[in-house]
Amino acid sequence: MDIFGLAAVLIGIVAATMAFIWLALRVSNGASSGRDPNASHLDQAEKDVEHIFNDEFREELRNRGRLHFEKIIGENAMFLQQDLRLTTSQLNDFMKTEITKKLQDEFSKYEESITDAKQMAIESITKTQEAIEEQRQMMGQQLLQEIENEKSRMVKRFEENLGDIVNHYVLAAIGNQIDLNDQLDYIIADIEANKEVIIQDLSDGA
Amino acid sequence: MEHNQNLQLPVSVVGVTDVNRLDRELVAIDEFLHQGAIREPGTAMKLPKTSKLFDELISTNGLNLLQEADRSALRNFLRSIQTNAPRLHISFSADPSPLFLQRLMNYLREKINPKVLVQVGLQPNIGAGCVVRSTNKVFDLSLREDFRKKRGLLMQHIQKLEAHDTKQEVQA
Numbered sequence A: 001m002d003i004f005g006l007a008a009v010l011i012g013i014v015a016a017t018m019a020f021i022w023l024a025l026r027v028s029n030g031a032s033s034g035r036d037p038n039a040s041h042l043d044q045a046e047k048d049v050e051h052i053f054n055d056e057f058r059e060e061l062r063n064r065g066r067l068h069f070e071k072i073i074g075e076n077a078m079f080l081q082q083d084l085r086l087t088t089s090q091l092n093d094f095m096k097t098e099i100t101k102k103l104q105d106e107f108s109k110y111e112e113s114i115t116d117a118k119q120m121a122i123e124s125i126t127k128t129q130e131a132i133e134e135q136r137q138m139m140g141q142q143l144l145q146e147i148e149n150e151k152s153r154m155v156k157r158f159e160e161n162l163g164d165i166v167n168h169y170v171l172a173a174i175g176n177q178i179d180l181n182d183q184l185d186y187i188i189a190d191i192e193a194n195k196e197v198i199i200q201d202l203s204d205g206a
Numbered sequence B: 001m002e003h004n005q006n007l008q009l010p011v012s013v014v015g016v017t018d019v020n021r022l023d024r025e026l027v028a029i030d031e032f033l034h035q036g037a038i039r040e041p042g043t044a045m046k047l048p049k050t051s052k053l054f055d056e057l058i059s060t061n062g063l064n065l066l067q068e069a070d071r072s073a074l075r076n077f078l079r080s081i082q083t084n085a086p087r088l089h090i091s092f093s094a095d096p097s098p099l100f101l102q103r104l105m106n107y108l109r110e111k112i113n114p115k116v117l118v119q120v121g122l123q124p125n126i127g128a129g130c131v132v133r134s135t136n137k138v139f140d141l142s143l144r145e146d147f148r149k150k151r152g153l154l155m156q157h158i159q160k161l162e163a164h165d166t167k168q169e170v171q172a
Helices: A003-030 A039-052 A055-160 A162-177 A180-193 A195-204 B002-008 B016-038 B052-061 B068-084 B098-111 B143-149 B153-169
Strands: B087-092 B117-122 B129-133 B138-142
Touching: A003 A055, A039 A162, A055 A162, A162 B153, A180 A195, A180 B016, A180 B098, A180 B138, B016 B052, B016 B068, B016 B117, B052 B068, B098 B117, B129 B143, B138 B143, B143 B153
Parallel strands: B087 B117
Antiparallel strands: B087 B129, B129 B138
């Protein structure tokens, strides 16, 4: 039984109680409120009624009614108790189910959020790694280019200054063994090769 | 004037410093003879000393310094050399010996100009050879310049050696 059934039972009990009270009031008020023109008939009828429904009989009816009412009340209370227990149990189940469902929903949302966040973090990390890898490759290429440039520069400088390098090496290796007197023929030959230019320059003057 | 043109510089006279010194010695002798002429006979006078270079100059040109004409000719010649002689600046990697300079001056006086004077310089980094600087030009006749000029040949040899080494490495 659900909550609507329980409410219907309660409404039924309350309606029965109200009907019984209304009937009792109507019976008790019936004698005093009559204003019939045939008063004698009525009085006669009242007397007959009083004769039939005397106080003892009324008391008997009242007691029976009371007992019946108590019985109904007891039964209804028992039903109510059972229904309450059932309702409580159902309510507990319902609450448990709802809470579980709610919690599951929340957990699933939470899990979804965590999954999204995790995905976003993974994507971010992946992007960062890609960027780092790209940067690393770029830096590697730049470094290789720089090394290549430096190498070319050094080779170029070496080639440009090769004469000086060899001269320096020769000087360091055998510089102290080169006698100027031995170079005289070589020097004279070189001057001889430039003799005409030297003579011309000397004759031209400053 | 004619006598002046026939005078020659000995090869031991290398630079303008030597010429200046010869001129100073000639002036000293000139003054000595002049003072001897005006002083009273018997007065003690100190004879000026002359250098070996000066003696060589006198003997090379056969001059008699007691003659005023010879002294005058020599003076004019030296002044002419001081002012007009062509000059060369030659740098070597080491200090040249007198014999070396003598042979070099012999060649220069014979082939370049009989009155040429040389100022000797020192450039230890040229290795061998010399650097000649005339009035307006510089002639780098050093081993360093020779290596520079033959850089292509050196590079060619280095590349040959490198190719040979690479071939050997491949074979190994």
